[in-house]
Amino acid sequence: MELPKLIQNDAWLEPYASIILSRHNAARQKEAELTQGRTLKDFSCGHLWFGLHKTDDGWVIRDWAPNATAIYLIGDFNQWKEEETYRLKAINNGNWELYLHENQLKHGDLYAFSMHWPGGNGKRIPAWANSVTQDEKTLIFNAQVWNPEKKHQWQHPEFNRGTEAPLIYESHIGMAGEEERVHTYNEFRENILPRIKEAGYNTVQIMAIPEHPYYGSFGYHVSSFFAPSSRFGTPDELKALIDAAHGMGLAVIIDLVHSHAVKNELEGLGKYDGTRYQFFHDGGRGEHPAWDSYCFNYGKNEVLHFLLSNIRYWLEEFKFDGYRFDGVTSMLYLDHGLGKAFTSYSDYFNPNVDDEAVSYFYLANKLIHEINPNALSIAEEMSGMPGLATSMDDGGLGFDYRMAMGVPDFWIKLIKEVADENWDMGQIFYELTSKRLDEKVVSYAESHDQALVGDKTIIFRLIDKEMYFSMRKDQPNLTVDRGIALHKMIRLATASSAGGAYLNFMGNEFGHPEWIDFPRLGNNWSYKHARRLWSIADNPDLRYHWLSDFDRTMMQWIRDAQLLEIPEVYHRFDNKPDQILAFQRGDYLIVFNFNPTRSFTGYGIPLEPSKYKVLFDTDESRFGGHDRIDRRMTYYTRPSAGLSSQHYLNLYLPARTGMVLKKEPFKRIR
Structure with missing residues (x-):
């Protein structure tokens, strides 16, 4: 019997072939049991x-x-x-x-x-x-009762996101405005969608849509799985938002929380018919020890009917373009993956894995793509389960992407624990590009997780208290200069090496100051940190707009070049003492000098005979830099000896600068 490609591509999986095949067979058997010769879409009604x-x-x-x-x-x-x-x-x-x-x-x-x-x-x-x-x-x-006389009439009912690599703008409706209150679907449609479009992103990820009793849960303690949160407006206003986004060419996905449910009984599913075991496991298996919530029983057909119908409902009724599945690690393991290091393949193929949840993911992903072949299915998963984002035909579970959760953790750890002058270029490239070859990932420097109270965003770690005093352009500050330079470089390195998709949390592209903290008893129910200060990015006297201007240029380049559709990212050169890194993707060469003090003249990057033009760089004055790079020049490689010897592209590399060069047509002289 021929092994699926998942195993063919990774010989280390061969000892677990029987487990992988048995899981697939169990999922197919469950599908046959549920559908009785029909389709999953028919079942999910x-x-x-x-x-x-x-x-x-x-x-x-x-x-x-x-x-x-x-x-x-x-x-x-x-x-x-x-x-x-x-x-x-x-x-x-x-x-x-x-x-x-x-x-x-x-x-x-x-x-x-x-x-x-x-x-x-x-x-x-x-x-x-x-x-x-x-x-x-x-x-x-x-x-x-929701049955208005005038229902929303879809203006773009046939929108299809196509196959463009997702550039995701992670958003929260309630905190998307400047005022200290909960903002609305209509305000997001009118004020924020145009910003996202202008910023160059093509996909909006909206958090906290299904109804949740506690606003501060960020939408992760769901009570009503088929009701959009009314604190932001009406169901029809949400539909109008999605319709408007589609009219701008923006896909819209939501966080889907099928990993657990709030314990509330009056508002939620807790002891709905007087029993815990109607929707959830009874006993200890039915309670999440870290989240204080109930865990669904994925082996129960009625629960599968509920959850799969929920998937179909949001795709068809609201015309969402896909999902980011929350808490996938928690679902995959009976111990929820808590405190596990996952250092061996045996960690993924043992009785601790919830095979019923594995079957659920198979069914969910098959259903999503049965309804809409181009819909997005993204797994928020941190254990590294092999095959999670591999096609079902190849032996995987069918997610289109998995979140590259190690990348933001790496950046935070690097900034916190290692002085700039000791950053290892080889390690940076490895951390940014390390993934399974048969899976795509959503890469990101930071998401909402890094912005929550108790943590710090990248810009706040880099600049800290100086953000309060020295972000005006007429206030020179070396700490701020460093922070702005590294903020751009970190994003350029992460986005240009992304393994198929890229994500940014709302406002982080311009270095939104401080943190996210929802109203709660501990902050006297304040909304001060549950909002976004767009005005500081719009203010020409402040430095924030330099960061958003750079991010917009970077996003436009990635889309125009279809950069993330190019699967290979080739390491070209790194030098640890000099802190130089260069990698190539298609015709594009991305070069960094992370050195905090040393600039280099005529620095040689080993390449084949070729010529390049600089498209843009982080040191441009329009991005808050010093215009030290001459973008008018055409750069030719030069041989080290004879024509057949190693060629080098000699570049001026200012300290703390990243640049993007494009390979030009080149005729080699023989």
């Missing part, structure tokens, strides 16, 4: 049947609650009291159903379930509710 729906002559609401003994619909329409008219009928397999006349419900009504089970009862927000809202005074959540 729960949202079209469960939940509240308008019919030709009224309404119908359905739910799955196998432990329930009675369910009443309560709300504005019956003064929140149990009435027989609003009692659901048990139909089959733990399912419940209620038909109502047209005048028994109306758009905007608030509602919930009063659910009874052996030995108890309680109020519950329906698990399949597609609109949930919170009372500003009581802070109580309720489901909301």
